[in-house]
Amino acid sequence: MTWINAVVQGVLIGGLYAMFAAGLSLIFGVMRLVNIGHGDLIVAASYLAWAVVHATGLHPLTSLVIVAPLAAAFGYALQLGVLNHTLGKGILPPLLVTFGLSVILQNGMLLIFTADTRKLDAGALETGSFALSPGVDIGYLPLLMFATALVVIAALQFLFYSTSLGREFRAVSDDREVAALMGIDDRRVYASAMALSLAVVAVAGVFLAIRSNFDPFMGPGRLIFGFEAVIIGGLGNLWGTLAGGVILGVAQGVGAEINPGWQVLAGHIAFFLVLAVRPRGLFPRIS
Amino acid sequence: MVEPLLRVEALRASYGDARALHGVSLELRAGETLALIGANGAGKSTLLKAICGLVGQNEGRILFKGEDIARRPASRIVRLGVALAPEGRRMFPSLSVEENLILGGKARRPGPWSLESVYALFPVLKERRRQPAPAMSGGQQQMCAIGRALMSNPELLLLDELSLGLAPTIIKDIYELLPRIAAGGVATILVEQDVTRALATAERFVCLQEGHVSLEGDPAEHSRDDITRAYFGT
Amino acid sequence: MSALVSRATRASRVAGLSALGLAAVLVSAPWWTDIATERLIGEFMVYLALATLWNLLAGYAGLVSVGQQAYVGFGAYVLISLASLAGWNPLWAVPMAGLGAAAIATPVARLVFRLQGAYFAIGTWVMAEVFRLVCAQISALGGGSGTSLTPAAMKLVAATRPAREAAIYWLALALGLGAVAVAYLLLRSRIGLALTAIRDSEIASDSLGIRIDRVKLAVYVLVAGLTGMVGALVELQKVRMSPDAAFSVNDWTAFVIFIVVIGGIGTIEGPILGALIYFVLREYLAELGSLYLMILGALAILVMLTAPQGLWGFVQRRFGLSLFPTGYRVRGL
Known part of the structure; x- marks a missing residue:
């Protein structure tokens, strides 16, 4: 029974990993940018939510009404002010600039919030659960997290394929030059994509902060989980990313069941196994 | 004297490695069709790209309706009324045919062209509007590229290598439709390998040779030999 | 008109001579300076070596790795295993750390080379995490909290403290200046020519018959091996080591x-x-x-x-x- 429980809990936590990954996947799809600071931005959103909750007394989930727009605005400005200037010059500039951003964010958070761990308190939501079967309890929080991941991915999918903004995302991704000929200002489209990515980051950050303690140095770990979910699922496929998150979550859950020290390691091994057998991920879309 | 729609003055530009312009000047009146001819590497595509803002580094002036657009970004120039159907068609592969056309209309200029009128001009596009653009044949893609350019209701339409790589029957179909496009009052610069066809269609021509204008004028007023000399530089 | 093709410039000849002079001064440092300065120069040499090696990867071979800590940590763990568990002289363990790192880099490259560009970068990072987590499972080496080189092992380097410090210092000097020399000679070799061609145009070099993947693999493995030796050196300098520090x-x-x-x-x-x-x-x-x-x-x-x-x-x-x-x-x- 403990094995089934490990798998079920792994599936649910996979939703959180998919949320880590979705923003990463989105901006890679639109502008081929891999943001090394992505994980640190997630943790920064956790801190922002913590500050908002402490200032206003809002419920952590309600705080998203403030946190998500702020994060999106920051993403828009970051893209326009810095990241746009790194595009189109090879892989080094975006990589190194976002790497620098990661260091700045980590140490900035350390400076403001110290190294003490913090947590957001979501009240009854955290402790409530129901029994799926004897020995397999489903918590309301993990379930809500997974449902939110489904909604986020469905919403991104809709936006990408059924709205005019999504059309522009796909157009600049296909051909920047011709998109400009249509009157599309690619810098603003990229900024919109980054804003959207950071709105998803905000959601992920709040759930991260409710689920466990967080500290300024958690970012790289979240980046790696998100990255693994993207690669396992296959580049450019949002539903694949969800599957990748679930596979990662299950691998970690099963690993932890064998030996508590193997939780994260088992996830990495699953990632390299997929890479060895299916280098383009399980459900690739971008060729 | 009426101000021309487009006046290029002493334009120098480079795009890629070798293709370059060394001081090109030309004029175009509203509604006029100009054939831009010249051998490979003469600078025809570079000139079109410079006019619509895809060549970052250039010197000289490009006056469109009296405004210098030489250093404007492409996304602004299309709003002023310049549209390009690029060499190689360059459809957006992850967009459907109709989405390609809709994007062409993003500049939202008023005018006769809309999805309906483009579909009326090229009925085959309507049949295929839900398909991904790469699923179409080369000729259909060229129609879609022209339609996409028209969707912005341009006053100046740039057609780069209109017939390159297309079947002769398709080329004929497309050329038969050009007068209907011109009837809407749009001026056209036509870059074409098939010189005979281009000269037969255009009211005026400009021949480029190694980045310079080697000959220009009314096709009827120049002998075939003059044009050949201007073309090959012999 | 005749022309002379050469690599050398007046500045480069002056620089070459000055470099030799500077090297001589540095080698003699243990006789004219104190241990603190020796250690500072030793640490400088560690970073000089790591930076030169990373530059070979990212600046020449187009392999932007953020996972070179895998080989630093690996080298450190090889040294501490051989010295503390097998009783080797730690100095002999340094070349073994290099060989071991190069050996393990070959299968690692087979995996991470499947990722392109920035994804390659994060892939190397994940690999370094795997190394760290595996090392943290080795209970004989202190598990997650790590361990120190035993005093007995340190005595094998040299009996007295000044002699030991000098030996470690010279090792650092050899690796720091050696890395620069290796990079310089490599870039002037046929591999260097291939790297320049790849940097200018991968497609063109591919069509010219340059085996891009093999050149990149060779550089990756060489850099990993030398980085492993630097890791072993770091272990000697720091004596105490934990997985978190070794794979930082x-x-x-x-x-x-x-x-x-x-x-x-x-x-x-x-x-x-x-x-x-x-x-x-x-x-x-x-x-x-x-x-x-x-x-x-x-x-x-x-x-x-x-x-x-x-x-x-x-x-x-x-x-x-x-x-x-x-x-x-x-x-x-």
């Missing part, structure tokens, strides 16, 4: 990247200049703590955005100066 992405990759970016990526001189700047900055700003690291990050971003060729690239363009020329120049006579 900040210590062994972030700082190294800043050094190369600020100094000038894709040149031999850049990492040298960058390492000097880094040590000066650290000397004056380290007490600012996390603010110092933010300044370093901001500086790297600023350089990348405004002068992507780094300080040395700026000097080179401004004054046409090249101290370690790896290309050719044509002079009229």
